Amino acid sequence: MSRSNQRWLLGGGLCFASLLSSSAWADTQLNLTKGVTAVSREVYDLHMLALYICTAIGVVVFGAMFWSMFFHRKSKGAKAADFHESTKVEILWTTIPIVILIAMAVPATSTLIDMENNDNSEVTIQVTGSQWKWHYKYFDQNIEYYSVLSTPREQYENQNGSFAGNGANKDENYLLEVDKPLVIPANKKVRFLITSDDVIHAWWVPAFAVKQDANPGFINEAWTNVDKPGVYRGQCAELCGKDHGFMPIVVEVKSPEDYDAWLNEQHALAAKSADAEKASLSASMSKEELMQLGESTYMAYCAACHQPTGLGLPPAFPALKGSPIATTGSVAEHIDVVFNGRAGTGMQGYGKQLSLKEIAAVVTYERNAWGNDTGDLVQSADVKAAGGE
């Protein structure tokens, strides 16, 4: 073997070894998840059945091919036979596949009928997709909230020099973590009513075998009945614009007792924030406080479109830096856009997502950051006055 050949081999071998030894191989999943519901296990079984059948057919067909490629080659002196038609054979290999297909269609049909049976649910939750977060609303409970990606921007924008590292400086649940997960009870039939505020999204949790499109203006149904408490993660499964890859779903399944405790806790929290909302009306915040809260709110809720620099991504997402609405325009108009949004555009209303205080802060921030030095201070009461209706 020549010198250069050896070097090639060595280099190739090293590359290969480094790929094989990379950190996370151990957790790499090859197959579909079995999941944690009766339906998801049925789906898994169906998947395995289809896989085995395809493998078996493959072995027979490719086996025959390789056999003839090996034994019927010209270089071995094979002489071509003369047959080129046989109605019998054609009928045979039309009917056998039909029988196999029926064998797959029967269990598929029964699983599907199961999946589509939305009756008798005990808990109903409305799931609404919007660019790029999920909103959950519990029926008969007066609980609703948004669920937003909680992986810090620095991690996916590789701002910690993690460019070189495969997953270095990234959390374990990188891109699959949210601020407030959906909470549902175990061993109860939970029904989801799925819709969207803007474009089409799809709500998908593999462990439940639930994937359902969220269509604007229409409501889809899906259900699950989870038998194991735990945390289950999924993602939006329909291209919904820029940050489609950044709107995960996290579902925390609690035992029925823990679930009830959680409900009570949520009710208490809601009462408290209503009080805070009222209190903020009469309170007046300092510029420092407003700018600080404003910056954090802006980064969490607005920067995806308008960018941390305020420059936006024109023409889709307008700049706020130097824009008339955030400089020379009236404060009331500015509040109105943020509170009520602009119908039929990516700018949704933040009135129901943010507190009055947060909206006041974010508007203040936008009017004073990036050289928009208007000096305007906006208080909760102004928001109430300008945006409330």
Next chain:
Amino acid sequence: MTTETINESLVDDHHGDSHDHKMTGITRWLYTTNHKDIGTLYLWFSFIMLLTGGALAMVIRAELFQPGLQIVEPDFFNQLTTVHGLIMVFGAIMPAFTGFANWMLPMMIGAPDMALPRMNNWSFWILPFAFAILIGSFFMESGAPNFGWTFYAPLSTTYSNGSTAFFVFAVHIMGISSIMGAINIVVTIMNLRAPGMTYMKMPLFVWTFFITAYLLIAVMPVLAGVVTMLLTDTYFGTSFFDAAGGGDPVMFQHIFWFFGHPEVYIMILPAFGIVSTIIPAFSRKKLFGYSSMVYATSSIALLSFIVWAHHMFTTGMPLFGELFFMYCTMLIAVPTGVKVFNWVATMWRGSMSFETPMLFSIAFVILFTIGGFSGLMLALTPVDFQYHDTYFVVAHFHYVLVTGSLFSIYAGAYFWLPKWTGHMYNESLAKWHFWCSLISVNLLFFPMHFLGLAGMPRRIPDYALQFADFNKWVSIGGFAFGLSQLIFLAVVIKCIRGGEKAPAKPWDGAEGLEWTVASPAPYHTFSTPPNLDEVKS
């Protein structure tokens, strides 16, 4: 009118028109009405588009090499995937097949040219403009289309980045080009066959293009309709797909996939025709079950009109609809299976040799079948809820389109290169192309099955850490596959420049009228129709 009289009048026309004064330089290509020239134009255009779409794919794979956003912004990423898909479907695969149709159909049926030569010129020459508009939108303020090659409303209407008008205009031009090409194919096959060539004596290649052309004529207007509705929804205040105005975004998907599913067969039926020509040639044995192949192709084409909603199982269809589309989709596997079995039976007890066209054809049969298997799995509605919009689907359609359609195009190109250029291509370089492509394409697409099953959605610029390892392999496979295609370019250029002189019939097992003329094929062939009985003996 009988076939003969049409033939004569056309041959005459041609005589008075362009015989003997073949133009030179650029005008030859601009004004040409010669089916061989136009075929060449289509083939080069499609290869350029393949490299362009491939370059976009390289950027996509570089971004996905590691978790985290490294080289492109998410919105630009969406533009890359969208334009990649559109270029590959409408710019690379479809024009390549039209190129084959132009070069080969007249020679295979003993006709002097395509029936409508001027329209033929036009249907090619509007294509570069369509793609100039599409690719040019990258350099406009709006950016390129970013809503996926499936352009679902309302992401492509109310929420579009402003590229919708350019996109619609480009698609309209592509559609007009396809329809004109298809009409030409139908008219040529129906009217210009050599005397005595009945339908059931046509080469299977001709049959598959005939059926494909009908599919195109049926569904391209549907595509034109849906993009027009998109245009008016975006700019003229209609609400076809907007619930607020009484429309329905899911209706968009029904109309799109009513075009879209037949479209995928438009991209595979001609491939069936090509490998059905090559496998018998290198097995030195007649194609097994010719008539069942014709029937299978026709039934696939018919069935392809009633399975579209298998792309929409998660949109919230009623149970009955889901069952209907599941059963129909599963049914398509039957005629597809028949084709595969017939190819295997053709090889069985043949006298096989493995020149490059045959290698690509054999790889086609195996890898296309793998794509068919995953298609069958996707057809099962309950499991499709898990597979849908994941990398499993990406693996499926790349197996049928890359190792299916594209491999058949390579097989055909190697098979007919001697006829086109008059030279034999360099067999060992071609084998390099084959083996590099084969290995890298599987490294590229096979692990995508695992990624999809493990839960990685498609069309995302960044992913969770458990997907990191496979994505690295996939990207390496992608770069290797991309580079391997340059070998093909080298083979073709070498083959045009020179090489061993090709005899009229370089493959001893090949059959068909195209091998009765010299290599390279003279500029005008079959000015008088061949006598089929003489040819056969």
